[in-house]
Amino acid sequence: MRLPFFEYHEPASIDQAVRIILEHGGACRVLAGGTELLPLMKFGLARPSNLVSLAKIGGLSGISSKDGTLRIGAMTTLTELAANEAVRQQFTALHEAVESVAAPPIRNGATVAGNLCQNSRCLFYNQSDIWRKERPPCFKAGGDVCLAVPGGKKCFSVYQGDLAPALIALGGRITLRKEGSSRSAPCEALFSGQALKPIALDDEFVTEILLDTLPAGTHSAYRRLSVRSAIDYPLVSAAACLSFGRDGKIEAARVLIGAAGPAPLQARETADMLLGKKPHEIDLREVSQAAGRGAQMVDNLVLSGSYRRKMIPVVARRAIEAAIQEALGKERSR
Amino acid sequence: MNRTKQYIRLRVNGEEREVAVSPNRTLLEVLREDLLLFGTKEACDDGACGVCTVLVDGKPMRSCLLLAVRMEGKEITTIEGIAQAGALHPIQQAFIDQGAIQCGFCTPGMILTAKALLDEKPEPSTYEIRRAISGNLCRCTGYNKIVDAIGSVAALAKGGR
Numbered sequence: 259m260r261l262p263f264f265e266y267h268e269p270a271s272i273d274q275a276v277r278i279i280l281e282h283g284g285a286c287r288v289l290a291g292g293t294e295l296l297p298l299m300k301f302g303l304a305r306p307s308n309l310v311s312l313a314k315i316g317g318l319s320g321i322s323s324k325d326g327t328l329r330i331g332a333m334t335t336l337t338e339l340a341a342n343e344a345v346r347q348q349f350t351a352l353h354e355a356v357e358s359v360a361a362p363p364i365r366n367g368a369t370v371a372g373n374l375c376q377n378s379r380c381l382f383y384n385q386s387d388i389w390r391k392e393r394p395p396c397f398k399a400g401g402d403v404c405l406a407v408p409g410g411k412k413c414f415s416v417y418q419g420d421l422a423p424a425l426i427a428l429g430g431r432i433t434l435r436k437e438g439s440s441r442s443a444p445c446e447a448l449f450s451g452q453a454l455k456p457i458a459l460d461d462e463f464v465t466e467i468l469l470d471t472l473p474a475g476t477h478s479a480y481r482r483l484s485v486r487s488a489i490d491y492p493l494v495s496a497a498a499c500l501s502f503g504r505d506g507k508i509e510a511a512r513v514l515i516g517a518a519g520p521a522p523l524q525a526r527e528t529a530d531m532l533l534g535k536k537p538h539e540i541d542l543r544e545v546s547q548a549a550g551r552g553a554q555m556v557d558n559l560v561l562s563g564s565y566r567r568k569m570i571p572v573v574a575r576r577a578i579e580a581a582i583q584e585a586l587g588k589e590r591s592r
Numbered sequence: 593m594n595r596t597k598q599y600i601r602l603r604v605n606g607e608e609r610e611v612a613v614s615p616n617r618t619l620l621e622v623l624r625e626d627l628l629l630f631g632t633k634e635a636c637d638d639g640a641c642g643v644c645t646v647l648v649d650g651k652p653m654r655s656c657l658l659l660a661v662r663m664e665g666k667e668i669t670t671i672e673g674i675a676q677a678g679a680l681h682p683i684q685q686a687f688i689d690q691g692a693i694q695c696g697f698c699t700p701g702m703i704l705t706a707k708a709l710l711d712e713k714p715e716p717s718t719y720e721i722r723r724a725i726s727g728n729l730c731r732c733t734g735y736n737k738i739v740d741a742i743g744s745v746a747a748l749a750k751g752g753r
């Protein structure tokens with residue numbers, strides 16, 4: 259498969275990049291690691307006439323810590339993130355999430371912001387040109403049918419990023435840049451909730467991810483279900499972040515479900531049920547059952563929608579249990 | 593549309609090379625079609641299978657997902673570049689000795705991925721070996737002999753000290 263022709267830009271600064279993007283408008287795409295965009299272009303699913311590489315812009319990669327905030331540059335590779343000791347020690351869910359992405363040679367190229375801003379996927383959309391030519395174009399391809407749900411009135415493609423559920427659970431923030439201004443927003447602000455265009459960015463791009471030091475007694479975990487451990491995208495995933503008080507009761511909880519719709523899903527009911535409980539008081543079965551409410555699962559990934567729906571409580575339970583175990587383990591080793 | 597090619601300089605297997613490339617060409621295409629290094633294989637071409645793996649500044653990467661224009665100044669190692677003075681690299685020899693090659697199509701990617709692992713960690717555990725090659729598909733061997741071959745080189749490194 260050949261890449262279609264495009265013009266390649268390699269600006270040296272963010273302002274220069276922003277100018278090129280403004281000049282070319284929708285015909286322009288930002289190129290980070292390329293592990294998602296280039297396959298989409300090979301499949302004819304993205305047809306930018308201009309690519310703006312961020313590789314030569316200084317200061318966009320690397321991980322640093324300042325005033326209790328960990329700053330992860332947008333162009334930091336997943337390998338660098340996985341190897342970072344501060345992340346491993348403090349932000350277990352993020353460490354586990356990044357370790358679960360694809361395989362080492364992909365992680366050597368893929369970037370943190372690229373992983374966050376990935377498009378939603380569907381078995382009937384992420385196919386070659388030849389495959390898709392045999393069928394009418396679906397909503398995501400600009401048509402007016404859903405190939406996954408006959409008679410479906412909207413697109414059901416699934417956001418399958420691993421990092422986003424973990425980052426949202428950990429209270430991560432992103433810095434967004436556009437011409438002349440930059441702003442900070444919580445990670446969840448990235449998502450539109452619309453499968454046609456899951457990432458709610460138009461003229462902005464992510465320059466960094468910020469993680470504030472978590473309160474003492476906070477523990478997190480990430481678990482996912484996939485057919486093979488390498489290469490595959492998650493078919494269901496869950497991130498849990500629990501803060502235990504001095505009395506051993508959970509004071510704050512966030513549980514996120516991934517690959518269950520066009521954006522990571524906040525399992526608010528589950529989180530509320532965990533509040534005020536000590537580990538031994540938690541009915542894990544009941545708590546995790548509540549996690550799947552609001553999930554949108556149809557037959558558009560390699561495992562059926564009904565099976566994936568049943569797996570949400572299983573994966574959520576694993577994540578919550580792992581976070582509790584980490585809390586108990588660290589308490590014991592103190 | 594401006595279709596000018598760009599000149600890029602890169603080091604391939606220790607040798608300085610200069611090629612003129614269109615921006616839409618991948619490193620894999622340039623290696624095979626311009627530099628005639630056919631050891632790097634092409635299969636899925638979308639990053640899933642790992643046969644096109646080469647080392648970029650010592651790290652295994654998918655050459656089908658790298659734009660050649662981005663390789664300016666990079667050190668590329670392909671399977672052709674790891675034998676020293678006519679003698680096979682220990683990992684290549686181990687693959688032969690352990691019967692870890694059947695059709696051979698995944699072998700260049702496997703060996704380069706293994707080399708990157710052993711360069712970083714001369715004595716990896718079996719788990720680490722399996723994780724390292726988890727992105728390289730082999731449809732013949734069932735992986736056991738590949739893991740054995742890489743393990744035998746690791747054991748050699750241990751015995752050699």
